Amino acid sequence: MEQEAEIDRLPIDLLAQIFLMITSFTDLAQASGVCRKWKQGVKQALARRQTLSFAGFKMDDDSTARLVHHAYSLKELDIAWSENPWIFSSFGIVSQLASIDAFHDSSRSRWGCQITDNGLCQISLANCVSSLTSISLWGITGITDKGVVKL
Structure with missing residues (x-):
């Protein structure tokens, strides 16, 4: 059985808080393309x-x-x-x-x-x-x- 990567265990709220500190649209666009969880984190960061x-x-x-x-x-x-x-x-x-x-x-x-x-x-x-x-x-x-x- 494969173990979940540490980064995958970060809650979306924490990801959103991290993404809130990123001011570059380039970086946010790239982060939102990593996976669904990160895309949701970017959306939450924009909302805040x-x-x-x-x-x-x-x-x-x-x-x-x-x-x-x-x-x-x-x-x-x-x-x-x-x-x-x-x-x-x-x-x-x-x-x-x-x-x-x-x-x-x-x-x-x-x-x-x-x-x-x-x-x-x-x-x-x-x-x-x-x-x-x-x-x-x-x-x-x-x-x-x-x-x-x-x-």
């Missing part, structure tokens, strides 16, 4: 998170809304544009843009956050929205006052 910052990530509407919907305790949400973008896909894969030269062209805004009014509408349906004390949308070019009003 009080701040989420997507600054510097090229987020789309669906990815952003999905993460915000999992963050039940969220108080601060930062979706601001940054000059150091990362790409975050709906599949949980994060990778840094390969070419720094891309930042120096005339269409800088295309590297910023891809949130639109539709994304803000999706976020507005999250349970945590009524508890938010801070929302940063600085530099986001794909939104209008119509989307902001929904929040």
